[in-house]
Amino acid sequence: KTLSIGLTGGIGSGKTTVANLLAALGASVIDTDLIAHSLTAPGGAAIPAIRHAFGAEFINADGSMDRQKMRTHVFTDQTAKQLLESILHPQIRQACEDAAQTAQGKYIVFVVPLLIESGTWLQRINRVLVIDCDEETQITRVMQRNQFSREQVCSIMRAQVTREIRLQHADDVINSAQELAQVKQQVELLHQKYLQMCAQA
Ligand code: ATP
Missing domain, CATH: 3.40.50.300 (P-loop containing nucleotide triphosphate hydrolases)
Incomplete structure (x- = not known):
């Protein structure tokens, strides 16, 4: 391995x-911040679950997550923070494993x-x-x-x-x-x- x-x-x-x-x-560098960003970008794989869990008011018109609004929301609400993490973390981990599969570096x-x-x-x-x-x-x-x-x-x-x-x-x-x-x-x-x-x- x-x-x-x-x-x-x-x-x-x-x-x-x-x-x-x-x-x-x-x-081969795999950056979890970049992955998290793309999961919550327009058309990102995490968007449907975020919309379902938090409501459409957390999704921008272009289909991306409203980062500023979400940051403020989870900063003051521990449960919301855990909910967001429960959506994002498994998807980040899976994306990391997918990227690792095709990594060319030593x-x-x-x-x-x-x-x-x-x-x-x-x-x-x-x-x-x-x-x-x-x-x-x-x-x-x-x-x-x-x-x-x-x-x-x-x-x-x-x-x-x-x-x-x-x-x-x-x-x-x-x-x-x-x-x-x-x-x-x-x-x-x-x-x-x-x-x-x-x-x-
Ligand atoms: P974050 O946690 O915010 O993602 P990071 O740990 O990835 O940050 P960098 O963005 O690499 O950190 O560096 C922070 C800032 O410090 C950047 O503006 C970068 O250009 C600068 N910087 C990094 N290393 C050095 C260095 N050795 N000397 C001077 N400036 C540096």
């Missing part, structure tokens, strides 16, 4: 940046922001790769990228596991506080390590 890596990290830690570098080296990287929080994902993968930087770097980068306030970023971070807990689960760590050139060097070394593991398996 193909070596499967679970790539995770807090908001703005650099998951997408590292995933793109790994993809450029030939890894190993697969699943990008899963809430990998540690989810539990079931940990059983699916062989190794956990944590993208790690100090919280101040995370906050600064997300404030810049999203035009968020410090408090907005911190409130999202509080809903995720702490840096310490994430690192406790890590088999491999990329330090994303470094400059991009250094991050790239770390990623190249890690890629070699993964290729060796594939060869030995």
Whole structure:
């Protein structure tokens, strides 16, 4: 069975940046955020179930989920959040398995922001790769990228596991506080390590 890596990290830690570098080296990258997005886009496979569970007022005229409205709704309503997850998570997992079936790379990287929080994902993968930087770097980068306030970023971070807990689960760590050139060097070394593991398996 193909070596499967679970790539995770807090908001703005650099998951997408590292995933793109790994993809450029030939890894098969499967990003659960992109899958979730396409499931809830116009004509997406999750739309009928979302319309049925939440009502047509959560579906835009173009047939996509009203993300802004849904975000606000599930933020204040734990039951609604669980309902949405019960629709999306199985479909995300199935789409991941479908993509894994046809993956051409020597190993697969699943990008899963809430990998540690989810539990079931940990059983699916062989190794956990944590993208790690100090919280101040995370906050600064997300404030810049999203035009968020410090408090907005911190409130999202509080809903995720702490840096310490994430690192406790890590088999491999990329330090994303470094400059991009250094991050790239770390990623190249890690890629070699993964290729060796594939060869030995
Ligand atoms: P999210 O959790 O929001 O999906 P992410 O973990 O995928 O974010 P990225 O989008 O890769 O993180 O990075 C967050 C921001 O920080 C981006 O604007 C990115 O360009 C920038 N960034 C990532 N790595 C570095 C780095 N080593 N040096 C400088 N900027 C970086």
